[in-house]
Amino acid sequence: MPLSNLAVRDIETVVHPYTNLAGLRDSGPLVIERGQGVILHDSDGKAYIDGMAGLWCVSLGYGNEELVEAAAAQMRKLSFGHLFTAKSHDPAIELAERLKEIAPVPISKVFFCSSGSEANDSQVKLVWYMNNALGRPNKKKIVGRLKGYHGVTVASASLTGLPNNHIDFDLPIRNILHTSCPHHYRFARDGESEEEFATRLAAELDELIVTEGPDTVAAFIAEPVMGAGGVIVPPRSYFPKIMAVCAKHDVYMIADEVICAFGRLGTMFGSQALDFKPHSISIAKALSSAYVPIAGVMVPEAMYQALLAESRKVGMFAHGFTYSGHPVAAAVALKTLEIYKRDRVIEAAAAKAPQFQARLAALGDHPLVGEARGLGLVGALELVADKRTKRSFEPAQGVAARCARFAEELGLIVRFVINDTLTLSPPLVITPQEIDELFERLGRALDRTLDWAKREQLLAA
Numbered sequence: 001m002p003l004s005n006l007a008v009r010d011i012e013t014v015v016h017p018y019t020n021l022a023g024l025r026d027s028g029p030l031v032i033e034r035g036q037g038v039i040l041h042d043s044d045g046k047a048y049i050d051g052m053a054g055l056w057c058v059s060l061g062y063g064n065e066e067l068v069e070a071a072a073a074q075m076r077k078l079s080f081g082h083l084f085t086a087k088s089h090d091p092a093i094e095l096a097e098r099l100k101e102i103a104p105v106p107i108s109k110v111f112f113c114s115s116g117s118e119a120n121d122s123q124v125k126l127v128w129y130m131n132n133a134l135g136r137p138n139k140k141k142i143v144g145r146l147k148g149y150h151g152v153t154v155a156s157a158s159l160t161g162l163p164n165n166h167i168d169f170d171l172p173i174r175n176i177l178h179t180s181c182p183h184h185y186r187f188a189r190d191g192e193s194e195e196e197f198a199t200r201l202a203a204e205l206d207e208l209i210v211t212e213g214p215d216t217v218a219a220f221i222a223e224p225v226m227g228a229g230g231v232i233v234p235p236r237s238y239f240p241k242i243m244a245v246c247a248k249h250d251v252y253m254i255a256d257e258v259i260c261a262f263g264r265l266g267t268m269f270g271s272q273a274l275d276f277k278p279h280s281i282s283i284a285k286a287l288s289s290a291y292v293p294i295a296g297v298m299v300p301e302a303m304y305q306a307l308l309a310e311s312r313k314v315g316m317f318a319h320g321f322t323y324s325g326h327p328v329a330a331a332v333a334l335k336t337l338e339i340y341k342r343d344r345v346i347e348a349a350a351a352k353a354p355q356f357q358a359r360l361a362a363l364g365d366h367p368l369v370g371e372a373r374g375l376g377l378v379g380a381l382e383l384v385a386d387k388r389t390k391r392s393f394e395p396a397q398g399v400a401a402r403c404a405r406f407a408e409e410l411g412l413i414v415r416f417v418i419n420d421t422l423t424l425s426p427p428l429v430i431t432p433q434e435i436d437e438l439f440e441r442l443g444r445a446l447d448r449t450l451d452w453a454k455r456e457q458l459l460a461a
């Protein structure tokens with residue numbers, strides 16, 4: 001089909017994040033024009049269920065008038081205000097107060113920024129700064145996990161454990177380590193139970209810290225459920241065991257809750273669902289239902305005291321962004337949190353999770369699906385060439401990408417990550433009927449992919 005005028009103009013002007021730029025020149029982009037609730041419309045008027053809430057973020061769905069009005073009202077009142085050099089404004093103060101109230105662990109202050117990457121980059125700098133303040137300048141290494149995703153700025157991309165984020169970007173930077181991914185289906189040994197697997201990974205982390213030297217390892221960072229690495233839900237005992245290792249070596253624990261916070265797992269924070277208490281927390285995405293960019297680092301008192309001491313010594317806390325605590329973003333975030341509470345959005349998401357997870361699990365029987373996995377309103381299907389041996393397709397075969405394209409033809413937007421995994425993370429406000437429709441379409445997309453894979457002879461004999 002010839003490309004539309006908009007598509008041609010796009011190709012000539014836009015560098016697309018996370019896109020095969022060569023392939024885009026042939027296929028063109030899918031140009032989305034408007035959205036309402038969980039439905040998006042493209043520039044030809046075709047409707048799609050947004051099975052990904054944008055990028056795991058549009059928790060309240062599109063076109064929420066209350067959020068639009070909160071932004072407009074704040075723009076009329078004070079369209080910009082910053083927090084540098086001891087300036088402040090109402091929305092930032094109120095939002096920080098509100099976040100302290102709902103935090104799952106004692107939080108002293110909130111540092112605002114605009115993206116998950118900035119939040120995690122700030123976490124790295126804050127930990128380094130804190131350990132300098134505490135007189136332990138060698139305790140600087142930060143441990144991430146293979147398949148973890150923490151963003152794309154220099155430090156956050158270094159924490160990310162996905163090869164494409166490092167290859168030819170000259171990353172990771174020094175002092176960043178990676179430990180194993182807690183994905184039982186892929187990485188457990190033959191006959192190893194989830195419990196034994198979790199014990200082994202905790203022992204491996206312990207060994208890594210001991211080998212590196214506990215006085216050199218500052219922090220461990222983890223998403224409660226890994227998102228972009230393929231929606232990996234760890235064994236139930238994984239985090240309690242990992243936390244014990246961190247505590248033993250005085251290693252600071254950072255929860256990257258950029259996807260999981262604000263209801264995605266059926267709890268306000270993902271660490272509550274996975275049963276662990278981090279020291280600090282990165283938040284973004286659903287904080288404002290993605291209507292405007294806003295993110296933050298939730299800082300505990302011990303770290304705040306260290307920042308205070310350093311700023312006394314240096315003269316100021318010299319970190320922050322022009323848009324840290326932007327009043328319009330803060331006002332929209334406040335309204336978002338108000339709606340979560342007033343409409344019991346998180347509780348409703350938890351109530352819909354069994355239906356969502358049951359429909360997802362049922363697709364686990366499909367001949368192309370090696371594993372169906374998820375928690376709350378997030379899930380994934382890992383596609384395999386051979387269910388019995390778990391053999392993956394070759395990346396170049398592009399099977400998950402093909403399935404995502406079939407889904408689009410059928411009016412459903414899903415994402416594929418790390419070559420072979422389809423992810424789902426719909427707006428939390430999705431209705432039970434829409435959940436059924438989403439899975440109907442996904443089932444049909446899988447059937448079309450199976451027919452195609454058979455024709456291409458990509459399956460095990």
Ligand SMILES: Cc1ncc(COP(=O)(O)O)c(C=O)c1O
Nearest residue numbers: 115116117149150151227258259
């Ligand atoms: C867990 C997690 N951390 C950090 C990020 C990076 O956020 P951003 O794209 O806003 O920089 C993401 C983005 O998807 C994420 O999923």
